[in-house]
Amino acid sequence: MKLILAEVVTIGDEILYGQITDTNTQWMSTELDKIGIKTVRKSSVGDQEDKILQILAEAESRADIILLTGGLGPTKDDITKKTLCKYFNDELIINEDALGFITDFFAKRGRPLTEINRLQAAVPSRCTYLANKTGTAPGMWFEHNGKIFVSMPGVPHEMKYLMTNEVIPRLKTFFETPIIYHKLIRTIGVGESFLAEKIENWEDNLPEHIKLAYLPSFGQVKLRLTAVGSDENQLKKDVDDEIEKVLPLIQPFVFGFDTDDLEVAVGKELKKRGLTVSAAESCSGGYASHMFTKVPGSSAYFMGSVVSYDNSVKIKVLGVKPETIEEHGAVSEETVIQMAEGVRKLMKTDFAIATSGIAGPDGGTPEKPVGTLWIACAMEGRTIARKVQMATQRDVNIQYASVVAINLLRKMMNGDYES
Structure with missing residues (x-):
């Protein structure tokens, strides 16, 4: 069975300027995949006729379905309909169904139908009009040289309405998809x-x-x-x-x-075994705790945490020895082990994880550069610590330390104390 290929094209200078985030293409590709249509290219183009014509020709050469979003507003900068007329050697006409809907749309809102609004009902004569019941911009379906072109509004909820109620059902009928x-x-x-x-x-x-x-x-x-x-x-x-x-x-x-996140998988295993965990976080600043607690029902196994960002908290709350920090530093195997053992004792949990490191972008030394992370996990009778060397990006180091800590917990639960 032939694989049906699609290309998604977003139109609008605002996308290229970075003024809005394009969420349409991801959603559309997901929906196409569900019906056996593979998206082979995603493209963005500004409000320039020659560039739109060029990308239409390129898309037609490599895809069976070309889905366009954007450029269908009532103002002069929205040129998609006129450009489609040029591409298909067509002309704009007032579609009576579209005009009736737009007239009713404004009447229900107690607003006059201006000439600009009336022109929203103008569509290329060769297209099949797709009723957009969530706005005034029309959807348009073209069949050309065995290919399907569909133009839809760029407003996400309008596009989704048309895709769900008009486009997807038609594509499933038009193509035999694997x-x-x-x-x-x-x-x-x-x-x-x-x-x-x-x-x-x-x-x-x-x-x-x-x-x-x-x-x-x-x-x-x-x-x-x-x-x-x-x-x-x-x-x-x-x-x-x-x-x-x-x-x-x-x-x-x-x-x-599939959709199993690490914290979900580890949480399920803790709950299944009736085990509990706590956390002592320095460089990760509570991010590992956030990973645990964003999972519904995590109160069954996650007891709490201490964000011991300052050394005084490590000493006074977690019981880290002052001489340990003086001799080895806060970012060290010895300190992170005492952090894990201290929070486990404080929270009375079966396991505890701990993080200490130099998240950056500054604070590093030749011996301990930015990205130096120490991670530990403690259980009854055994504590394991691991050193990880990451990069200079602070957010990456924070997230990575949390992931490594939770994974160390996973491994210890499974009896893996060496790797």
Whole structure:
């Protein structure tokens, strides 16, 4: 079955200037994927006729479906309709259905229908008018050289209404689309290149209809398996079979699948085992605690935290020895171990995590440069600390320290005290 390809084009100078954030293309691509249509390109173009004409021609050459958003307002800077007329050698006409809707739209609001508003009902004569019941800008559907062009407003809720109620149903009727099935394997604590080496032979022997992608983020790599075919149940079975083959190669690094976040997966395991955890945070400033507490029901296992940003709090609240900080510094293995053990004793929890580091952008030394992070996890009779060297970006270091700390907790719960 032929894979149907789509290109999404956003029109408007405001997008290129960075004055608004384009959320449309992500949402549209997700909805297209659900019906077996693959988005091959996302483009943005300003309010310039020649540039829009150029991108329309390019999109037509590589996609079956071209979806446009933006440039449909009533003012002179909105030129999409006129440009579409030029591209299709067409002319604008007043669509009576559109005019009736717009007239009623303004009447219900007690506002006069101006000539500019009336021109919102003008659409290219060759298009199929798509009723936008959430605004005055029309949706327009074109069939041209076996390709589908759809123009919609750039306002997100108007675009979503048209996509949901008009465009998606028509595309499902017009095209016979395959099923696209995705499955994510979520790993942590292993680099992308190292992971690729471990599964190289498995990856090389994947069936032709299953593709693999590596999606790295903070300390994590998601492996996305994408299968394309006509039988959803068979695709799921094929992907599950491949996962069964690869898991023995990477099991220590796997913490979940699909939408499982690390903190959710760890929280589920804590709750399942009836265990509790607390946190002592310095460089992460409470971010690890935030990760835990944003999960509904986390009060069942997360007892609390101490943000010991100043050394006096480490000493007075957590019980870190003054001589430890004097001799080794706040950013050290010895200090972070005492932080973890201190908060565990204070909160009376089964586990405790701790972070201390130099988040940056300044404060580093030749011995302890910015990005030096010490992480610890304590349990009854055992405390493990790990040193991590990251970069100079403060927000990255804060998030990374939190992720590493929670992952160390995950590993200790699973009896992994060495890696």
